[in-house]
Amino acid sequence: MNMHTADVIAPPAPKRLEDMRLSVVMMRDILLKTMFRKSLEMVSDLAVAMCIPGIVVQELIDMCREQRLMEATGTLNANNGNEMGYQLTDAGKARALDALAQSEYFGAMPIPLDVYRQQVKRQSIRNIMVTRQQLVGAMGHLVLPDDLLDQLGPAVSAGRSILMYGPPGNGKSSISNGIRDALGDQVFVPRAIEYGGQVITVYDPIVHVIAPEPEQDPTALRRRTPYDQRYVRCERPTVITGGELTLDMLDLKYNATARTYQASLQLKSTGGIFIVDDLGRQSEPPQSLVNRWIVPLEENKDILALQSGEKFEVPFDTLVIFSTNFHPNEIFDQAALRRIFFKIKVDGPSQANFLKIFAMVAKKKGMPLNEDALIYLLKVKYPTIDSIYANYQPNFLVDQMVSICNFEGIPLQMRPDLIDRAWANMFVKDEHIVK
Incomplete structure (x- = not known):
């Protein structure tokens, strides 16, 4: 069942004081x-x-x-x-x-945690079925091998964890963002929730993007009933973290001055996507980060703690995407790998796909293609790096040549000597620097 905006059941507004459950x-x-x-x-x-x-x-x-x-x-x-x-x-x-x-x-009255749990079920990320068409539509700007979409589709529709691995610069981050865009519907995010008399603020304008309210049909016999205004209608949230991710970001943050709590990063991402980019570049070992998620990934619930030490359960309804340049066996033990449901290798493009990307980038930047220059690039330059192509390289090389042409005051053009100059900036020569 594909739950789009209008189909996500809105939280009903309280009619009496007793409906508040506070x-x-x-x-x-x-x-x-x-x-x-x-x-x-x-x-x-x-x-x-x-x-x-x-x-x-x-x-x-x-x-x-x-x-x-x-x-x-x-x-x-x-x-x-x-x-x-x-x-x-x-x-x-x-x-x-x-x-x-x-x-x-x-300000905004909080929503009891038990009431919020019901709303999480109504708008669960696991209710979404992403079609091939939606995925292609969201990633149409990327040149991807067909078998990659064959793997991504079921992974996203399952709403389970995904590990993308492979050499750097091949679009793992772009694919993660494409998955987010493919979801395309909306959820209701609480401004704050309440547990044990404590208030935990959830809505965060940095993470949550407010969605426009659907227009009321003036000819409709029944007007849409207003939903509980303690929620904010938002796009499905996306939290993107990289090398800065630490374990304490996954816990509640207590403000000692205001004596209130702020939701953890993964609680803010409920109903959406949590992307851990560049796994292995954090100060915490990757194994520790994944160990922290073992219970949430398996049981769809997370355990958080108050200042008093009291622990309690919150829903974990999040598609977690890990992205790394390391081989999974280098950074995880087998028990951790078992918990990550889908493992997808994102490799560099074939030569044919590399040329497709190059042509697309050149067209976008207004750079005319030159056959001799391209043959020089493929036959002379790439063999020096074992003809290993990466998705980021066409963009880098074309940008470099555009900058050189602008500096030299000549029309945009592609020549072997300009490719040499662009190539020199893509890789740093391995040499010893005397200090």
């Missing part, structure tokens, strides 16, 4: 802190700030008035549709300050 004290305190920090008085403004319906805000306000923490201002605001305004009493301000001392979090 402790009343926590909700009350977030309301007081939000009013105090943002100087808000109107139910409609508080509903926007806390991402919950006005009717639920009103229930909370009525409760706070009973507890003498809040009072009506006694004036109707003409600018706000004659809404009644509310303000904190002295007792309400004292409670807000006390609550802020315990946690600085205010």
Whole structure:
């Protein structure tokens, strides 16, 4: 079943306070802190700030008035549709300050972890079936051997871990990005989740790309019901890490000043893709990184810990793509390799594909092809490196020749002497430098 944007079931908006499934004290305190920090008085403004319906805000306000923490201002605001305004009493301000001392979090009401789990299932990456056409469409700019797509397709559709390995410069990163583009649908990302009374912020504008809201059909008999605004409609998330990845990035990050948590990288990537590029270049050994993922990869759940040491389970619904220039046997033991479901070798192009890529790049850069220069490149230069081709080389060589022509003030052209100059910059001569 191919779950596209309209088919991902949206989280229903809460209709009453009891639908929130949060402790009343926590909700009350977030309301007081939000009013105090943002100087808000109107139910409609508080509903926007806390991402919950006005009717639920009103229930909370009525409760706070009973507890003498809040009072009506006694004036109707003409600018706000004659809404009644509310303000904190002295007792309400004292409670807000006390609550802020315990946690600085205010604004969007968090979603209980158990409720979020249900949404993760509704929009699981494992519900997606990627067709050959979608994959080709997303990677049409890459020249790839047919058998590579034969392997990639089932791997992506399974939503299981993938290890891509092979010599550098052959498009492993581009393929990872192409897989991300092929998914093409959207998910609902929580602004924050709650576990054990602790707030964990999830939505991160650096990781999550907000998707445009689908247009309402004015002729439709039934209007689309609004979804829970505590979620943000986003493209399926993609987290890309390289040599900077460390094990602590995979744990919750505690802010001691605000006394709140930020979601780990893989929790932010839920429903999407986590790409570990350049595996083997991190300060942590690759085996340690994969060991950290053994339980999540096998059981679709991750174990995280609070400051108190309490451990709890979160959903692990992520397509993990490892990419490395090393042979898998050099960096993993057999137990780790067993856990990675698909292992795909990404080799350099054949000579025919290399020429295809070269022609595409030259056309894009406005560089006319020259048969003599190409024969010189293939028959004289490439034998010096055992005629091993890489996908990055056409781009590099054409860019170099463009730069040389611009510097020399001559029209863009391809000549054996220009290829010599471009080639000299692609490889560094092996020599001893006297210090």
